[in-house]
Amino acid sequence: MSAAPAAGSFEIEVETTFSAAHALRFRGAREPVHGHDFRVTVRIGGGDLDADGLLFDFHEVERQLGEIVGPFRSRDLNATPPFDRVNPSAEEIARHIATSLAARLPATAAVLSVRVTEAPGCAATFRPAAGGSR
Numbered sequence: 001m002s003a004a005p006a007a008g009s010f011e012i013e014v015e016t017t018f019s020a021a022h023a024l025r026f027r028g029a030r031e032p033v034h035g036h037d038f039r040v041t042v043r044i045g046g047g048d049l050d051a052d053g054l055l056f057d058f059h060e061v062e063r064q065l066g067e068i069v070g071p072f073r074s075r076d077l078n079a080t081p082p083f084d085r086v087n088p089s090a091e092e093i094a095r096h097i098a099t100s101l102a103a104r105l106p107a108t109a110a111v112l113s114v115r116v117t118e119a120p121g122c123a124a125t126f127r128p129a130a131g132g133s134r
Contacts, residue, residue, distance in 0.1 A: 010055040011045040011112065014062055018069045022077040022088040033076065038090075039117040040069060040097060046109040056109045061101075068100045090116040090124035098126050 021035040042065060046055050071080055077088035086092050098114040105111065110128070117123040 009045055009047045010049065011043055012055050012058065012061070013041060013043050014058060014065060015039060015041045016062065016065050016069060018073045020072045020075050020077050020080075022083070024089055025087050033078070036118045038072075038093065040065065040094075041113075041115040041117075042097070042101060043112040043114075044101075044105065044109050045112045048108050050108075056105065064101060064104050065097070068097055090118050090122070091126065094124050094126035098128055102128060 017037055017039050019035060019037050021033050023030050023033040025031075042061065044056055044061060049055055072093075077083040077093075082096060083092070086096075094114040094116040097116070098111045101114070102111045113125050113127045115123050115125040
Protein backbone atom coordinates (compact mmCIF):
# COMPACT_ATOMS: atom_id res chain seq x y z
CA MET A 1 0.00 0.00 0.00
CA SER A 2 1.44 3.40 -0.99
CA ALA A 3 1.37 6.39 1.33
CA ALA A 4 -0.73 9.45 0.52
CA PRO A 5 1.21 12.38 -0.95
CA ALA A 6 2.56 14.77 1.67
CA ALA A 7 0.75 18.09 1.92
CA GLY A 8 2.73 20.99 0.57
CA SER A 9 3.38 22.94 -2.54
CA PHE A 10 5.78 22.96 -5.46
CA GLU A 11 7.52 25.80 -7.21
CA ILE A 12 9.45 26.02 -10.46
CA GLU A 13 11.53 28.90 -11.77
CA VAL A 14 12.37 29.81 -15.35
CA GLU A 15 14.58 32.63 -16.64
CA THR A 16 14.91 34.35 -19.97
CA THR A 17 16.58 37.51 -21.23
CA PHE A 18 15.81 40.09 -23.86
CA SER A 19 17.50 43.28 -25.01
CA ALA A 20 15.37 46.36 -25.53
CA ALA A 21 15.41 50.13 -25.25
CA HIS A 22 13.08 52.38 -23.28
CA ALA A 23 12.71 55.92 -22.00
CA LEU A 24 10.83 56.29 -18.74
CA ARG A 25 8.67 59.23 -17.81
CA PHE A 26 9.34 60.75 -14.39
CA ARG A 27 6.97 63.46 -13.11
CA GLY A 28 6.05 64.37 -16.69
CA ALA A 29 9.61 64.48 -18.07
CA ARG A 30 10.97 61.79 -20.35
CA GLU A 31 14.49 60.50 -19.87
CA PRO A 32 16.76 59.77 -22.87
CA VAL A 33 16.23 56.48 -24.69
CA HIS A 34 18.65 53.83 -23.45
CA GLY A 35 18.95 50.06 -23.59
CA HIS A 36 19.10 47.15 -21.18
CA ASP A 37 19.63 43.44 -21.25
CA PHE A 38 16.50 42.61 -19.23
CA ARG A 39 16.57 39.37 -17.25
CA VAL A 40 13.17 37.89 -16.41
CA THR A 41 12.72 35.31 -13.67
CA VAL A 42 9.31 33.66 -13.41
CA ARG A 43 8.20 31.58 -10.42
CA ILE A 44 5.22 29.27 -10.83
CA GLY A 45 3.69 27.32 -7.97
CA GLY A 46 1.01 24.80 -7.20
CA GLY A 47 0.07 21.98 -4.88
CA ASP A 48 -0.45 19.14 -7.34
CA LEU A 49 1.77 17.36 -9.82
CA ASP A 50 0.55 15.85 -13.07
CA ALA A 51 0.71 12.15 -13.93
CA ASP A 52 4.36 12.58 -14.96
CA GLY A 53 5.29 14.11 -11.60
CA LEU A 54 5.57 17.66 -12.94
CA LEU A 55 4.02 20.88 -11.73
CA PHE A 56 4.44 22.27 -15.25
CA ASP A 57 6.94 21.46 -18.00
CA PHE A 58 9.97 23.81 -17.92
CA HIS A 59 10.15 23.80 -21.71
CA GLU A 60 6.51 24.83 -22.01
CA VAL A 61 7.09 27.73 -19.60
CA GLU A 62 10.12 28.75 -21.67
CA ARG A 63 8.04 28.62 -24.85
CA GLN A 64 5.19 30.65 -23.35
CA LEU A 65 7.60 33.18 -21.87
CA GLY A 66 9.37 33.45 -25.23
CA GLU A 67 6.08 34.26 -26.94
CA ILE A 68 5.29 36.94 -24.35
CA VAL A 69 8.66 38.73 -24.49
CA GLY A 70 9.31 38.03 -28.19
CA PRO A 71 7.70 41.29 -29.37
CA PHE A 72 10.04 43.24 -27.05
CA ARG A 73 13.34 41.79 -28.31
CA SER A 74 15.58 44.45 -29.90
CA ARG A 75 12.73 46.98 -29.82
CA ASP A 76 11.97 50.36 -28.37
CA LEU A 77 9.47 49.43 -25.66
CA ASN A 78 7.89 52.90 -25.82
CA ALA A 79 6.70 52.04 -29.34
CA THR A 80 5.66 48.45 -28.54
CA PRO A 81 2.26 47.50 -27.05
CA PRO A 82 1.34 47.71 -24.25
CA PHE A 83 4.19 50.10 -23.44
CA ASP A 84 3.15 52.52 -26.14
CA ARG A 85 0.42 53.39 -23.57
CA VAL A 86 2.09 52.37 -20.27
CA ASN A 87 5.37 53.68 -18.83
CA PRO A 88 7.83 50.83 -19.62
CA SER A 89 9.27 50.52 -16.11
CA ALA A 90 10.65 47.24 -14.81
CA GLU A 91 7.61 47.10 -12.52
CA GLU A 92 5.15 47.43 -15.42
CA ILE A 93 7.10 44.93 -17.52
CA ALA A 94 6.95 42.42 -14.65
CA ARG A 95 3.20 42.98 -14.22
CA HIS A 96 2.56 42.55 -17.97
CA ILE A 97 4.54 39.30 -18.12
CA ALA A 98 2.83 37.92 -15.00
CA THR A 99 -0.65 38.73 -16.27
CA SER A 100 0.05 37.35 -19.74
CA LEU A 101 1.61 34.14 -18.43
CA ALA A 102 -1.11 33.53 -15.84
CA ALA A 103 -3.74 33.51 -18.58
CA ARG A 104 -1.85 30.65 -20.29
CA LEU A 105 -1.41 28.34 -17.28
CA PRO A 106 -3.69 25.48 -16.24
CA ALA A 107 -5.79 25.88 -13.10
CA THR A 108 -3.31 23.70 -11.17
CA ALA A 109 -0.48 26.26 -11.51
CA ALA A 110 -0.24 29.96 -10.66
CA VAL A 111 2.28 32.72 -11.23
CA LEU A 112 3.87 33.42 -7.85
CA SER A 113 6.15 36.22 -9.03
CA VAL A 114 7.91 37.77 -11.98
CA ARG A 115 11.22 39.54 -11.38
CA VAL A 116 12.65 41.86 -14.04
CA THR A 117 16.30 42.87 -13.67
CA GLU A 118 17.35 45.92 -15.72
CA ALA A 119 20.95 46.00 -14.57
CA PRO A 120 23.00 44.29 -11.87
CA GLY A 121 21.50 45.27 -8.53
CA CYS A 122 18.39 46.88 -10.10
CA ALA A 123 15.33 44.64 -10.20
CA ALA A 124 11.57 44.88 -9.73
CA THR A 125 9.29 42.02 -8.67
CA PHE A 126 5.56 41.69 -9.24
CA ARG A 127 3.56 39.22 -7.14
CA PRO A 128 -0.07 38.77 -8.22
CA ALA A 129 -2.62 38.93 -5.43
CA ALA A 130 -3.72 35.54 -4.14
CA GLY A 131 -6.27 34.23 -6.61
CA GLY A 132 -5.51 37.10 -8.96
CA SER A 133 -2.84 35.47 -11.10
CA ARG A 134 -5.37 33.75 -13.33
